[in-house]
Each structure stands twice: as structure tokens, then as C-alpha cells.
Amino acid sequence: MTGDAAVRVRSVEKTFNLGKVGEVAAIRSVDLDVAPGEFVSLIGPSGCGKSTLLRLIADLIEPSSGTIEVFGKPAAQARLDQDYGMAFQRSGLFDWRKIAANIELPLELMGWTKEKRRQRSAEMLRLVKLDEFADHYPQQLSGGMQQRVAIARALSFKPQLLLMDEPFGALDEMTREHMQSELISIKTELDTTVVFVTHSIAEAAFMSDRVVVLSPRPGEIHEIIDVDLGTRVPDTREDPEFFKKATEIRESLRSVKAAE
């Protein structure tokens, strides 16, 4: 069963049981392989099961049928081994912890010494350009800064896999583009595999090696679009090839909605 995929999803279905109200089929027969170092985006209409698929990979919920492996192990094992880092649309920072302590939380749970934790959080804060804010509380930072802290936290233990659910969704356009470039350079530096949920076509085109377009609920893979734009630089966003890819994704999304 093992192979070299970072994430391997096989015939996965997820049906939520809502008790008396009935059942909701969120995901239907999904097969997906993500190669190590690859950046894969999930895009699709609202409610099609993108977050569900991500949470299945993270073993936060269990599939109704099918199997999921992360680095060749069952997803549950990968979770316990802390093989991945996670970030959500809402930063999910802990109000009662200072910025540095927020970033150090996963390290604390892994039993790192205080000294090593301090060192790493300082390094991460430099990475997201927030070194001066180590001793602030989250409420004292802007939304965009909080989001950067959440990303630093997800990266703090340098996981081989990052699972991100619309991490830039709440940011303004300029901050968002800046964060996109930042994430790409961090990812390249650490050679991280990324599975990334987004609503933004431009974001998917700019960031991804492959874009997975999902159909409306129950989500199925409608199409997988390869994106090869070489090394991403800010100017990539003005590259005709970038526009071609964005158009291709948009048309795929349209056809999926029309089919509904």
C-alpha cells in the first residue's frame, strides 16, 4: 500500500449523519495523490466539501469509506506523529498566549526544551517579519498580522506537510499577494508539501502545481489542472501564461456549476 506519495486518498466518501434530519453526503469517491514537495489547491463551489476533504486528510474526521494515507501511514498515525501543520481561515490564535507562546505551542506539546522553543519561535517570527511582536498578545495585532502568526505556528515544527483552509481568506488583496509570495518562498526553502483550500482562482493559479476542481456537493473531482509557471515571482501575475491558467480554472468551475 505504501508508495512515495505524501498524501494518498483512495475511494474516499464522507457522509455526515445528522440524526433525525437525515444524512449529508459531503464527498463522493475521491481519489487523489499528492507528491512530496507538491503544492495542490482544492477549489470548487461553496459547500462542495473542500474543508471536509482537508479535515479527512488531517484525520480530524473519519471517512465513511475508503482509505487515506499520509507519508505511507494511515492518516490517524500521521496525526499522532505530528506529520503535518495546519492553518485555518480564522487564525485560531489563543488570546491568552503571547505571540511567541502561540508559535511555541506545538513545540511545547512535543516536549521541546524552553530554550529550543524560544530559538525556533524567534526564527519563525523573523520569517513572517514580526520579530518585534513576540511579547504582544494576539488582540494587539491586526488581522493580517495574526494570520501570519498562525502560519508561523503551522510551520514552527517544520512539518513535511501543510494543510491550509483558506488561510488568506480574511486578508486584503495586497497583504494576500504578499503572503502568497511569502508562503511560496517558505515552502521552497523547507521543501514542504502543501494542500491548500481556496476560493480565489488567481490564488490557485499563482500558487499551485496542480489545481483540483471539485463538483458541487457531494464533492467529486471534476478536473485536475496542471499549472507550470516556473519559479513564482510577483510578475508572474502579469504573465500571459498565468491568465491562460486562470481562465482554464474559471471555465472548469463554470462548467461544473452549469452541470448542476
Next chain:
Amino acid sequence: MNRLRHVAPPVIVGVVFFALWEGLVKALEIREFLLPPPSSIWTALIEQWGGVEGGTLGTVALRVAGRNTAGIAISGLVIGVLAGAWLALIITRFRRFGESLTPFAIAINATPIIALAPIFNAWFGITDVRSNQAVVIAVVFFPVFINTAKGLSQAHPNQIELMRSYGASEFTILRRVQIPTALPFFVTSLKIAAPFSVIAAIVAEYFGGPQSRLGPVITQNASFARYDVAWAAIVVASGIGLGLFALALAAEYLLMPWRRRS
């Protein structure tokens, strides 16, 4: 300067309030049993503070009565708060058990607990401190229990999922996420419970028990038409209530550094 701006308004309001009280009582010749002027309450407070311990009715030292009542209020408050917080943790940790308990908690909470004072007297004996303590504990317990239990369930789902993604155990999630989330709720309940504990202690004392407590001092002096002394005892009681409330504020400051205004 900033400090002055915070302190000055309530001080001014207080001075004006007492001056008006004094002035109106004297100008309108309001009789003592309706409302004594602050000056006679103050005099009674000074005179009766030392009092004669164990004397006849109405000559119990306010200092002693205050100390005894404060003892009941504080011990009841501490036990009630600990019990409420502890049970809230238990029902959060063992949800099944909690769900079976909730209807009882709601039913008991709807009971006016003060009404139980005579029953507690029968259980523990009318002269036993535990009769009065039990009333305080019961009154303090519910706001703490209900608020804390609510706070423990308010953790953001993303934060809990994040902890799961780190492979954290239920216990770790409780300690690292749910308890800190519940702290503001807990502290709010402390601020409610602190003054309640004094009210409960005094009302419980009205139902009988040793004379050297504020409750009997108030009723006895009122029945002997010594209203200035009764009022002085009320001042002592409100002092205890204020003191406990100040402690609750201090707890808020110490427990939640991230909520401090800078």
C-alpha cells in the same frame, strides 16, 4: 493625573450623596427610625466597634459580629466557588454524566435557596456555623457552576481541531484551551458570587443562631429602636461585600493578563 480622573468622579458623587442625606434628614426632621443621618450612623459605628463581647442583647461588638459574619461568608464563598468550578470541570470531562445532571441543576437553581436556611438549621443544629455556611455555599455554587460550565463549552472549534491536529489528548485540550477560554466566565461568576455570599450569610443569620453575628445585631438593634446601631452593622456588612468584590477584581487582574488594558 489619569488616576485622578478615574478616582475623582465617584469620590465627588459619594461626598455629595452623604451631604444631601445628612442635610435632608436634618432639614425635613426625618425621624431616626425611618432614616438616621450619616453622622449618627458613623458615631454608632465608632462606639459599637469595640463593644462588649458576649454582653446582653444589642451590645455585641460590631468588630466581633463583622468578623464572624465575614468568616461565614468567606469560608462559604471559597467552598462554593471550588465546588462549582470543580463540578463544571467534571461534567465537561465526562459529558454523559453531565447531561444526566443538568436537569437537576436547573431544577435546584430555580429553587430560592435562601428558603432552605431553616432546613439547614434543622440538619446541622441552629447554633452550628455549618447551618449558615451551607446557605452561602448553596447560593455561591450555582452561578459559578453554570457560568464556568458554559465557558468550558465555548472554545472555538478551530482551536480544538488545531489541538487534535497536534495529537493532543482530551485532557490537554481541556487544560490548554477550554480552561483558559472559561476563565473570563469564571471570573464573572466570582464577581456575582462575592457580594452574594455576604447577602446569603446575613439572611441565613436572620433565621436564628448565635447572637454575635451581623444578622442578629441588625434585627435586635432594630427591635430595640437603636436604628443607628442597626445601620452601623449594615455599613460593616457592605464593607465586607465591597472587600470581597475587590478580591474578585484582583483575581480578574491576576488570572487574565491578556485582558488588561494598557
